[in-house]
Amino acid sequence: MTSKATAIAHPNIAFVKYWGRLDDKLRLPMNNSISMNLDPLSTITTVEFSDVYKKDDIQVLDSQTKKSDTSRVTAHLELIRKLMKIVTKARVVSKNTFPQSSGVGSSASGFAALTLAATKAIGLDCSEKELSILARQGSGSASRSVPTGFVEWIAAASSNESFAYTIAPYNHWDIRDIIAIIETSPKRVSSTKGHLQINTSAFYNARLAKLHQTLAEVRTAILEKNFRMFGEAIEAEAISLHVVAMTSKPAIFYWAPATLRLIQAIQNWRLGGLEVYFTIDAGPNVHLICEAKNEQKVKQMIAVLDGVREVLVAQPGEGVKLSENHLF
Numbered sequence: 001m002t003s004k005a006t007a008i009a010h011p012n013i014a015f016v017k018y019w020g021r022l023d024d025k026l027r028l029p030m031n032n033s034i035s036m037n038l039d040p041l042s043t044i045t046t047v048e049f050s051d052v053y054k055k056d057d058i059q060v061l062d063s064q065t066k067k068s069d070t071s072r073v074t075a076h077l078e079l080i081r082k083l084m085k086i087v088t089k090a091r092v093v094s095k096n097t098f099p100q101s102s103g104v105g106s107s108a109s110g111f112a113a114l115t116l117a118a119t120k121a122i123g124l125d126c127s128e129k130e131l132s133i134l135a136r137q138g139s140g141s142a143s144r145s146v147p148t149g150f151v152e153w154i155a156a157a158s159s160n161e162s163f164a165y166t167i168a169p170y171n172h173w174d175i176r177d178i179i180a181i182i183e184t185s186p187k188r189v190s191s192t193k194g195h196l197q198i199n200t201s202a203f204y205n206a207r208l209a210k211l212h213q214t215l216a217e218v219r220t221a222i223l224e225k226n227f228r229m230f231g232e233a234i235e236a237e238a239i240s241l242h243v244v245a246m247t248s249k250p251a252i253f254y255w256a257p258a259t260l261r262l263i264q265a266i267q268n269w270r271l272g273g274l275e276v277y278f279t280i281d282a283g284p285n286v287h288l289i290c291e292a293k294n295e296q297k298v299k300q301m302i303a304v305l306d307g308v309r310e311v312l313v314a315q316p317g318e319g320v321k322l323s324e325n326h327l328f
């Protein structure tokens with residue numbers, strides 16, 4: 001057999017973050033999370049299953065793919081092959097439109113695009129929910145890059161119940177994620193490892209106890225487009241994740257000196273009337289969240305700060321889609 005398909009997906013930024021797992025193998029999260037897909041950043045992936053291939057051949061263009069990343073891709077193909085009860089090997093070629101050095105993780109967009117391209121190429125027609133469940137098993141946050149726009153991923157004890165769905169379409173709210181790149185070297189501790197350390201932090205349970213309220217606030221703020229309520233909730237939420245990371249054993253400090261300088265600058269800009277809030281993932285880069293009308297102003301303010309190497313701008317994006325532009 002020979003069959004090929006290509007898919008394109010955006011990475012996402014979590015406003016309420018996934019940190020900690022109930023089940024490591026199935027990647028079932030401890031808590032619900034809420035995110036937004038980031039357009040125009042994207043990953044495009046072509047998959048071809050063919051008897052010609054004696055083993056899986058995986059290539060990520062323009063990057064030095066680590067051995068560990070390739071084995072996660074092979075494991076994901078294996079999962080999809082099992083569904084079809086076939087053993088045919090595949091060639092996978094993948095490309096990111098954003099620099100790997102940007103520190104924006106490509107595992108979410110990567111596994112979302114891989115899941116759609118591989119299922120289609122193998123002849124499986126999956127629903128959005130099924131794609132999200134499958135993508136989740138490659139990388140948790142990938143479940144959220146499957147549906148369009150503003151998305152919530154449900155934490156559940158069984159695999160079939162833990163998937164992401166759209167809470168508002170991408171054109172619902174014109175906000176921006178202005179990503180200030182502070183360091184271009186790889187993360188000191190991967191998020192995959194960070195998830196394993198939650199129980200070593202005395203503050204983890206306090207974070208979990210508050211999440212129910214945070215989720216309700218962020219969901220409501222998105223639906224009502226209440227920017228202040230949204231900003232205050234997502235900022236406190238990001239700080240709570242980093243408090244857990246910093247108080248884990250061994251302690252994980254994702255922030256660099258320039259991260260803190262930027263946090264303090266944002267607080268000052270707000271005092272001066274500029275409505276901008278931050279969120280930070282498992283790395284030093286700062287995501288500045290503002291309404292579209294403030295994009296230029298925020299960019300100007302960042303431009304004069306020390307330690308910001310590059311700035312990327314993203315807006316709410318669609319979910320994973322098929323494409324006719326095959327990479328081989």
Ligand code: DP6
Pocket residue numbers: 013014016017018019027033105107138139140141142191192193195281282
């Ligand atoms: C801090 O999805 O990268 O970005 O399931 O091990 O692949 P794995 O973890 P991953 O974790 C993302 C952690 C985060 C928060 C978030 O995106 O929700």
